[in-house]
Amino acid sequence: MRNNYDNIASLYDRLSRLVFGRAQVNVQLDLIHTIASNSRILIVGGGSGWILEALAKLYPQGLMITYVEISANMLRIARNRYYGNNKVVFVEQAIEDYVAAPNSYDVIITSFLFDNFLRSKAEKVFRHLTALLVNEGRWLYADFYLEPQKKNRWKKGMLHLMYKFFGYVCRVEAKKLIDMEPYFQENGYRVLFCSLRYFGFVKGIVYQK
Incomplete structure (x- = not known):
């Protein structure tokens, strides 16, 4: 199955911290405070x-969370996390196949998701998710970032190695990073907050629909 991290589920967090330290974690923590x-x-x-667990520290109760993950092994780990008295529904499914009513959510969180996709799927997933978000709702987006006005040589080198590795181990379909910011701009989203980590290679944005 494409874009499935079953093979490295037990190692992924440690691997991420080995390469990026806490940058991928911290950029998401920056966003969830909104x-x-x-x-x-x-x-x-x-x-x-x-x-x-991070959300439970902010709000021990009152949140209604739908957790959609394609990897059964990742989902198995997630089910054992502490999430307080928040209601969490776990769904083992590719997001493009997930069905919910329009305007079902106040907040959508996609962290290091779109870097897995070819452009055609990224566009399909974007349209699908934007339909699920209420007007004035917030989309917390985090991913790798290449600055348009810079050469980004070392960043492109890292991305190349990452795509080689994850393409082989997890059958990640993408070969290059898609800039998703124009899609948000064209669909009327506005930026409420932005965070940069790891020398600007990791970026988090809070968009409002």
Whole structure:
């Protein structure tokens, strides 16, 4: 199955910290502080689920979370996380196949998700998710970032190695990073907050629909 991290589920967090330190964690922590209490949240591709524990520290109760993850092994780890008295529904499914009513969520979280996709799928997933978000809802987006005005040689080198590795181990379909920011701009989203980590290679944005 494409874009499935089953093979390295137990190692992924340690591997991420080995390469990027806490940059991928910290950029997501920067974003979740903008979530309001009692929100309905859709987490897409949440991996091992450490973010559930982080959300529980902010709000021990009152959140309604849908956790969609394609990897059964990642989902197994996430189910054992502590998430307080928040209601969490775990869904083992590719996000493009997940069905919910329009405007079902106040918050959508996609962290290091779109870097897995070819452009055609990225566009399909974007349209699907934007339909699920309420007007004025917030989309917490985090991913790798290449600055348009810079050569980004070492960053491109790292991306190349990452795509080689994850393409082989996890059958990640993408070969290059897609800039998703124009899609948000063209669909009327506005930026509420932005965070840069790891020398600007890791970027987090809070968009409002």
